[in-house]
Amino acid sequence: MSNPDAATPRERYRAQVREEIKKHAWEQIAAAGASALSLNAIAKQIGMSGPALYRYFASRDELITELITDAYRSLADTFRARAAAGADLGDLAHTLRAWALDDPQRYFLLYGTPVPGYRAPEDTTRTAAQIMAVLLDACPDEEPPGTPPSPPSPLQSHLGRHRAWAEQHPAPPAALHRALTFWTRLHGVLSLELAGHFTGMGFDPARLYTAEAQTITGQ
Missing domain, CATH: 1.10.357.10 (Tetracycline Repressor, domain 2)
Structure with a gap:
């Protein structure tokens, strides 16, 4: 397992953004189910463009x-x-x-x-x-213990x-x-x-x- 303390600032930022994306994904799932999960909707919620979000998760x-x-x-x-x-x-x-x-x-x-x-x-x-x-x-x-197996x-x-x-x-x-x-x-x-x-x-x-x-x- 990687050591978070050894990560670069860029790596820590990427990990934080991925966690934020997942948080919003769970909120979408709770509201409408996993089949309605939308990366573009999550991008809007966190103030990010769709193409930018796809750098963190390549697909739904x-x-x-x-x-x-x-x-x-x-x-x-x-x-x-x-x-x-x-x-x-x-x-x-x-x-x-x-x-x-x-x-x-x-x-x-x-x-x-x-x-x-x-x-x-x-x-x-x-x-x-x-x-x-x-x-x-x-x-x-x-x-x-000691009983012959059935x-x-x-x-x-x-x-x-x-x-x-x-x-x-x-x-x-x-x-x-x-x-x-x-x-x-x-x-x-x-x-x-x-x-x-x-x-x-x-x-x-x-x-x-x-x-x-x-x-x-x-x-």
């Missing part, structure tokens, strides 16, 4: 990629910090919800409807894989052969299954809650989320 897609990478890195760093403090899988479930509620637009940029015409580069998927690695590390063994289910056998999504993590198929269950079921509840689909149903979404997390983690 480059700006979206930067925002997505920042968001994935934020969640990965949050998970790693909690895991380093001793968090188990149940704790990580509540960490995920708190992170999502803190900035729903950031959450939806990662896990909501894909931005039309945008294709994320491979680098962003590698950053996302860091989040899954923390989850896999936190997945407990399915069997108590035969894998058909899905676990499938995951054992199709594990590219887990990168090089050595987790056994049962842990892969648990991590995927954690990810899909909890994101399902979160997405519905943040999109307002529980409004008017008369129950507390936090309790539903907690119950789902307890079912998955056994805690």
Whole structure:
């Protein structure tokens, strides 16, 4: 990682302008969604010409990629910090919800409807894989110590052969299954809650989320 103190004044200015552009981009996303993101509109907001702004981000897609990478890195760093403090899988479930509620637009940029015409580069998927690695590390063994292992289910056998999504993590198929269950079921509840689909149903979404997390983690 580069040392900001060693950067030249020009480099520091460029970094500051890029951060300001991203700040306005998040404001646009919050107001109208990522599909409405406009570099020319941001240029007007910060008193810059369109061509001048393109010296900082060459395209809308480059700006979206930067925002997505920042968001994935934020969640990965949050998970790693909690895991380093001793968090188990149940704790990580509540960490995920708190992170999502803190900035729903950031959450939806990662896990909501894909931005039309945008294709994320491979680098962003590698950053996302860091989040899954923390989850896999936190997945407990399915069997108590000394218990003969149970035969894998058909899905676990499938995951054992199709594990590219887990990168090089050595987790056994049962842990892969648990991590995927954690990810899909909890994101399902979160997405519905943040999109307002529980409004008017008369129950507390936090309790539903907690119950789902307890079912998955056994805690």
